[in-house]
Amino acid sequence: NAGVTQTPKFQVLKTGQSMTLQCAQDMNHEYMSWYRQDPGMGLRLIHYSVGAGITDQGEVPNGYNVSRSTTEDFPLRLLSAAPSQTSVYFCASRKHGVSSYNEQFFGPGTRLTVL
């Protein structure tokens, strides 16, 4: 199993540009999510999905869109990049609704800089 994969590892954008961060998992997990990690802020939830066709907002959703057309993929779209979106982005997945033992698996992260 590759686990959770993310691409790209690094990205530099100019203000106003759009891009998509890719995330895929091969563990057949129903639940997938996106976090951003900023110094002193820990991880903050952006969007999440409990299955194909179902998405919901997390703590900091503004400026980001998601969709979930398959179980495996959960791309994160930045519509018009802003310097405030400079961060490290993590995708995560886990089983959903089975029990409270559900370990969450993380991808290696995408470091995004917006100039």
Add this chain to the structure above:
Amino acid sequence: GDSVTQMEGPVTLSEEAFLTINCTYTATGYPSLFWYVQYPGEGLQLLLKATKADDKGSNKGFEATYRKETTSFHLEKGSVQVSDSAVYFCAPYNYGQNFVFGPGTRLSVLP
């Protein structure tokens, strides 16, 4: 909503020192409790977990005990190594909800 309080870092220790990283939480219901670790340049990975009161999670020499009466889940290790240098996150999780991550505690272990 649920929240986590972790001790402020960075924590700097010499090799073989004793480590404690405090974690207290507020959560509805009866959450499971997790510690995740993030090594430099990597994503988070599960370190240990406990699912009910008085359970002790352990892994790689680290331990944490679920203390329901004090809503705490402090992480301990008897003798740290340079390779333990990382950021540690405490996270309560309630069934059917989202994980809540603390701010993380950065640990630096000096040789």
